[in-house]
Amino acid sequence: MPLPAKAFQRWLQGIAPDTTTADVCRISGIKRTTLAQQLVRGKVAETTVVSISRAFNINPVNALAAFDAFQELAGPVLPPTTCELVSQISTPDLLRAVLARAAVDPAGQPSAERPALSPAPHATSVKAWVEAIDDGELRHRVSVATGIAPQNYSAQLTANRLSPELAIATSQAAGVGPAGGLVASGLITEAEAGWPPGARQAALDTLPDGDLTTLAGERLQALGKALRRQEHDQEQTNKIWENLG
Template sequence: MSVSAIAFQRWISQLAPGSSTADVCRQSGVKRSTLAQQLVRGKVAETTVVAVARAYGRNPVLGLADFDQYRELAASVAPPTDAEVLSQTPTARLLQELLVRVGAQPSVPAPPQPGELPLGEQPAVRQWVEAIDDGELRHRVSLAAGIAPQNYSAQLSANRLTPELAVRTAREAGVGLRNGLVVTGLVTADEAGWPPSAVQDALGRLSDAELTLLASERLAVLGRSLKRQEHDERASRRAWDHLA
């Protein structure tokens, strides 16, 4: 879902009084052609709202909450569950924790500073949904959003969700609505209010067995992905060799 262009222009007039469209684009880094096209279509993308909010010193989560369809974000301040945090924790960080526990590595790095939560560089949307799924989540989201289950599954297979579906997924799962925006990469964990120590705290609450199982599951997924990649590369080479 995008926000109404009329609502966006009204919001800009309050956020940056007297600023022209050119001023807003120059300040936020949004291309003038991009914003112009969105305004003509009557729908402004959430990524534009986030970029503009940041540029003018407004927390992007609260910036989105200024629009009707995202109003609930302002009051949704529930911290992420351990399962959510761990779903976004890089596999390398899990392995590092394992090495520390078995004594193969002396210590973990210094705790991150605020705004530097060591989440994965790439969104892990599918892992997040799997972490909060009670077995019926996908069905409930599809019904609530009025979309075909296969369309929802297609987005997850591509490791992405629209902001609207991410928030709706969080709502149906009973977790903080802001968390859906974090896992899609639209806002940072810091902007959503995640504690800077969230990763270390979640890891600390895992038993050795739980940590080992989680790391092994991640490695198995990574192994299958690499195997498919190698297979595709070999097939591609054979095809080129055949054409040569």
């Protein structure tokens, strides 16, 4: 949900009272025309607030918490659950972890080498995050609380997108920290959300071999389905072009 322009201008005046709009855009890397258009429409994108807050060395979570739509972020920082942390590990990283655990050195001992994890988010981070915190009724609760149609919610997850307001609503419905969905959607970073350094790796290390292998297998199966859909769609597109001559 875009933020009210008046509220944004009050916030901006509070953090940069002596800075012109042109300087704010220059420092934050936002195009002046982009910000001007948002102000004219009366709705400022959350990404604008995040970019400006970073430019002025303000934690984006604290910046967003200044707006009514994100007041849940103003409370105590709730640590991410283990399942949330693991959900933000990419499929290739999971596969590498499976192989690393299976590897043995010449003496027959498990290999001590551990590949570094790629940064969050990853290609299916949004859907993986929702599935990790879903008790079976989560999507229904989010639909009731926000009024979004279940198919529209699912469409966002399939596209690995989740609007900030839906991310917050999903966190509330699941009873987890409000920043997790913002990390999964790429709006903020792990560090900005207050996740401890190395938390994802630590969570991965706690997974038993069987659970890790099962999770990697589920990710691969989902990837296979997505690729088959893409191939089918491409075939249909090619047939249409062929028929058009």
